[in-house]
Amino acid sequence: MEKIIKAEHLVFRYPADTEENQKPAENPAVLKDVSLEIEKGSFTAVLGHNGSGKSTFAKHINAILLPESGKMFVDGLDTSDETLLFEIRQKAGMVFQNPDNQIVATIVEEDVAFAPENLGVPPDEIRQRVDDALKAVNMYEYRNHAPTQLSGGQKQRVAIAGVIAMQPECIILDEPTAMLDPQGRQEVMQTIRKLNREQGITVVLITHYMEEAALADRIVVIDDGTVILDDVPKKVFSQVDKMKELGLDVPQVTELAWELKKAGYPISTEIITEEECLQAIENLYHER
């Protein structure tokens, strides 16, 4: 498989803000040697507790931050090359946590048009891209609304459409559901999955909701600036002890299976969906 994102030994620390922080001991690196490859068309979730460096990593993907040492490549383009900046940002679109702070225009379709306008796309094509992007996130009928009239989930979908309109290879979502209610969260997750499956857009989802991470093809767990775990969701979540040690949860069903196993029942802990859990418990019941 073709690799869309390639991180090689990334090291990063935020600039020191006081005299005392100048010493390396006072200002530890946020990323310590992160190497990661992400395949084209895949859906990867990045987990980690607050301050683990997961958002910092995400900001390296579209060159908002540049590594202190190491290299980041997006579709073969080196992010430290300033002449490639806009090409990289067009290929790797980024969606942030607060939809209110990333919507620029007073009308939905104008906002979606913002990125293609910046890229100098001809007006007719902008129209086409805006319509397609809004249809892809299921917000086409709201194209003439003001963002303030929309719910959180709807606003976040508009923000996603604004990124899709650049026709990126890859979208990075930095906790896109953190500020939404359960319904909005579901809408956004459905949209993300649909884009990944139907349009083949590579998705990197940074989240702290385990249920969302369970939907991914692969989970990368970052802790203290290094990659700790990197595997399919089942394998990652089955290591319940390790996850707890890192200050992370596992999906409730996985935890249930784990508790059952601890209590002596022969059940697999590689369970991440309710159906799987139900099936496993049913099997247990029949075996007895």
Added chain:
Amino acid sequence: MLKDITLGQYFPIDSVLHRLDPRFKIINTMLFIIMLFSGNHYLTLVIGAVFVVMAQMLSKVPLKMSWKSLKPLLPVLVFTAVLNLVFIDTGNTLWEWRFLKITEGGINTSIFMICRIILLIVGSSLLTYTTSPILLTDAMESLMSPLKKINFPVHEMAMMMSIALRFIPTLLEETDKIMSAQKARGAMLDNGKLMERVKAMVPILVPLFVSAFRRAEELATAMECRCYRGGEGRTRLRQLKAAKRDYISLIICLLFLALTVTINIIFS
């Protein structure tokens, strides 16, 4: 409560005036203002009134709305009238008391001024009633684009204006939340003497400013992520295109202006 503040005064219906190119509407409004202020005969006011009535009818904006824009300015009108009445000293003196003197010239001028200001307000508020704030911003950017030659940041100004428009409802909502939060902590916002009330605003304004700065930073990052790099090489989704009716409106306005000037020359 704060949500009730509507921004601008756009009255969203469909009319000939709404459909005019916003750039032409701005130019026409300017011509209208020149016309009003160059006229110095009552006949020119009649022409101005005809123009306003015509525009008002074409805009389909209810008269009630025009009254709404006029009402807050009534004190200004009265003030202007009184000043003119008292301080203009031409023609026969009609009434005198110590240093106050009312003359025929004074009455004449104050009536003239009041009519002129009323026409000015009613006529020019039609611009904001029939044009949405975004279109106005677009039109300003387009009209001011020649200033780019002297390095005036036209695009940046327009961008700032549209972002301000975008964030007004967001920040109002936030103010409401902060006010509730401070009230819940026992802040007295609605009573007390003037100075106390002003002081009570501090715990509202400080968090509001902090949050506005944070929002600004996040927005800037989000804009950069969407490849924003200033006005150069930027295209627009919505192109402003002048149609036949726009030129017709311009010609009508020019005719009215010409008529005013002619009357001035004849009667001077």
